Amino acid sequence: MPEKTYREALREAMVQEMENDESVLLMGEDIGVYGGTHLITDGLLDMFGPRRVVDTPISEGGFTGAAVGMAMTGLKPIVEMMTWNFSFLAADQIIQNAAKVRYFSGGQVEVPLVIRGPNGGGVQLSAQHTHSLENMYGHFPGLKVVSPVTPNDVKGMMLTAIRDPNPVIFLEAGALYGTKGEVPEGDNAVPFGKARVAREGDDVTLVSYGRQVNLCMRVADKLEEEDDVSAEVIDVRSIRPLDEETLVESVKKTHRAVAVQEQWRYFGVASEVAAIIQDKAFDYLDAPVERVSGAETPAPFARNLELAAFPNEDMVADAARRVLYEKVV
Amino acid sequence: MSAENERTGDGGVETQEEPREESRDGGAVATDGEHLVELYKNMILIRTFEEATQRGFRQGKIGGYLHVYIGQEAVATGFIDAYKEGDRVITAYRDHPFPLLLGSDPKSVMAELYGKGTGLVKGKGGSMHLFDVENGLYGGYGIVGGHIPLGVGFAYAMKYQETDHICQLYLGDGAINNGAFHEAANLSGLWGRDGMNPCLWIIENNQYGMGTSVARSTAMTDLGAKFDAYGIEHEKVDGMDLEAVLEVAHRTADKVRETGQPYVVEALTYRTAPHGSADFFEKYRTKDEVKKWRQRDPVGQLEHKLLEREILDEDALEEIRAEMKETIDEATNFADESEEPSVEELYTDVYAGEDEYMGEE
Structure with missing residues (x-):
């Protein structure tokens, strides 16, 4: 291809x-x-x-x-x-x-x-x-x-x-x-309302979309290497309609979820994801759903501040460790 | 200046030029008697309809907002006379006359105001959102100025689709100071330069945006001249005189159709009714001012002409009034007796296509 x-x-x-x-x-x-x-x-x-x-x-x-x-x-x-x-x-x-x-x-x-x-x-x-x-x-x-x-x-x-x-x-x-x-030639139309399982795993579900999916993929590698944890990564990709079923099925398997978004924490997509999971998979959850979000500030200019303002590998990995009740270093 | 005028700060009267004599002649328009009678019927239809909606509102049968067209009838009646099948009409929320003139059933228009399932848009839009796409009416919008870019888009699409249709884009004087207006006017002029914007802009200058007069809204009160900035030609017409409007409407609609370029007509008119259902005190204008404009009422003026030219006599006028009253009584009864929309309708028409609604019901 x-x-x-x-x-x-x-x-x-x-x-x-x-x-x-x-x-x-x-x-x-x-x-x-x-x-x-x-x-x-x-x-x-x-x-x-x-x-x-x-x-x-x-x-x-x-x-x-x-x-x-x-x-x-x-x-x-x-x-x-x-x-x-x-x-x-x-x-x-x-x-x-x-x-x-x-x-x-x-x-x-x-x-x-x-x-x-x-x-x-x-x-x-x-x-x-x-x-x-x-x-x-x-x-x-x-x-x-x-x-x-x-x-x-x-x-x-x-x-x-x-x-x-x-x-x-x-x-x-x-x-x-x-x-x-x-990318295939010709018609590869992707339907709306269907999330993509970007990586299969058993222990924890990392939910995101946009460029945070790549971050989650790196974190999944890191967790596997450092913690021997198998993370599933879900790329929501369609925000509205939102594929609730794929989220719920994943959590039924892993029992733990971290929702990652670049946007601000309050009233964001990650909050919606957390709400859907507690609504539809409450009995399967072994830990509260964690959210990793951008800092509650306007976006800064300086590179170091900008890096601090968006989710990074450590923030996501630590959130995953918290829902796994692992020790966070 | 009277005491009352001092109180309101400017008194709408002085801000407006007296209608010019030359526009009153109706130019060279050859409106035969029969045609005038037809248009007179239309104006009586609108007037009677609007009076019925005011009653319906007072009786609590019409909810939400209600903005009536009383006093402005000659403008829509004259311009819609120049409408040709395939043209598209768009306006703001003072929209009741448009479906009536374009051929919608008055029953379904009234039923919409009553919030019934038999309404023009199934009870989903109400007074401010009347649509009858089959008859060329593309709304009915509630945000002042917000609909203007859409009309410019319609006009572009008509040329893109290689038709000779035009868009009639209505806006009030109140929309002129809105950003959407200026952005859209600029695009219309720009696209029109290449013949890609057959848009006839009709400013219904009723002299007040709600209660704020033109003079209290802008230092440059010649509204047509705003379009100089965008390279669009414009003229004025006495919007209380149907024959004057007719002449301008046909001539300018033909011109826009021919050139693919926009053109602007500022129709000076007056809303003798309150702005809307919550306009109880009318502190922004004097009783004298309203009285003065009522003397120039478009319906009264046309009646006078019909009598003077012996096209109709008093009995014939009365007959038309009675006929229209009957039509509107039927519409009102129909609206009153119709069922509300079924609750299932809540979730339809949110999306087009297979997934009519996405989300929890």
């Missing part, structure tokens, strides 16, 4: 659907002539022309709203949010229009819209350019929210997102655009 970068896989999905479906178009800031801030759309203007690769002015609310209008009337826009940090300026359009218009129109319209862009931090962009918004958007009925981490999933979930008749919030692991992985 060919190896591709996350960036290439993402681009491939969009090109494939644009070739298959005339109604798919791209919109966003500097996606055309410039080639995209993160070079995801590089070359697409030449391939598809300016009607289908629309460079917009810097007005997130305006162009996101226009895309909602296009989606309501037969087009399938893919909007690039240069980074998700700018989506607050478009939040009224996403939340008040995209998410709800189908409902308050009594089902008379559909909104087949994808809004995509890099989410999360880790590259010293400091407070205003570092957010993980999966819990915020995951809160609103009417939206679907996904957060793929592997090149295979980013392609497969983008195919699914474009074909979905609902608005999809597509949160990319911005720090991982250059990472490589196996």
Whole structure:
């Protein structure tokens, strides 16, 4: 199977659907002539022309709203949010229009819209350019929210997102655009609402999504090496809908869980995961579910502070040891 | 300045130009008598409908907010006359006249306001979210300014799909100072430069955003001129005079259809009814001001013309009023007697496609 970068896989999905479906178009800031801030759309203007690769002015609310209008009337826009940090300026359009218009129109319209862009931090962009918004958007009925981490999933979930008749919030692991992985040619559509068991294990379940999955994989290696503990790693990848079944099945096997997220602790996805587990697998639990989260501060700039602000291997490994009632050094 | 005007700070009256004589002639529009009678019926339909909704609200049969179109009827009636099948209409929350003019059954419009399952959007939207996509109405939105980018998107899509349809995008004067307005106007002008934005912007300038007059909202009170910043042409019309509106509506709709470029009409009008159901005291305007505008009531003006030109006599007018009253009485009875939506409807239409609802019920 060919190896591709996350960036290439993402681009491939969009090109494939644009070739298959005339109604798919791209919109966003500097996606055309410039080639995209993160070079995801590089070359697409030449391939598809300016009607289908629309460079917009810097007005997130305006162009996101226009895309909602296009989606309501037969087009399938893919909007690039240069980074998700700018989506607050478009939040009224996403939340008040995209998410709800189908409902308050009594089902008379559909909104087949994808809004995509890099989410999360880790590259010293400091407070205003570092957010993980999966819990915020995951809160609103009417939206679907996904957060793929592997090149295979980013392609497969983008195919699914474009074909979905609902608005999809597509949160990319911005720090991982250059990472490589196996990606099949052609159609590898990955359904929403299905978590991926990234690594099988018996003793403890590590639940995460986005780039924290890679962290959990490293921690699983570490636990195996240092503690002889077999950790299962679950990549949730679809935040809404959330695959409760895979979580519950895993905990029934391991009896212990740690939920890891880059975002802030309170009211986050990890809290939801912990709630689901205590709801549906309470009798199987041998320890309270642990959460590992970002520090309760705006994201700092200095590298050492930034590293301290996000979950690291030790934090996750120690949380796993606590739920295993092992001695934490 | 009267004492009352001093109290409100500006008194809406002075902030507005007197309607110009030339616009009152109705230009060169050839509206035959029969057509005027049809439109008169539409205006009476709207007026009667709105009065019935006010009664329904007072009786506690209509919940939520209620924003009526009384005083502004000539604007929607004139512009929707220029609607062609396949066009798309979008507006804010003062939306009751639009489905009525576009061909929705008044019964289902009233039933929606009553929160019934037989309503236009199955009781899921209410007064502010009227949709009838089959007849070209794409809502009905509750956040001031929030719907404007959608209309610009509709217009882009129409050209992308290589049609000759247009979008009629209605907004109030209150939306003009909202960021969504400025971002969308900029996009409309930009895309229109390439013929990709057949959007007819219709500003229903009823002179108040809720209770704040235009003069108390912006130092630049010429609302059409805001569009100069975005390269979009504009003109004004006396929105109390149906014939004037008709002339402008047909001419500008044709122009937008032909060029694929946006165009703006600022219709100066007046909401003689309160802003909404909670606008009890109207401290922001004087009784004199309301009275003055009532004298220019669009329905009254048209009646006067119909009589003067001997198109209809008093009896014929009365007959139309009675006919419309009957239609609205039927609609009200229908709404009253209809069932509420079934509780199962709570979870439908959240998502399109197979997974109608995701989550616990």
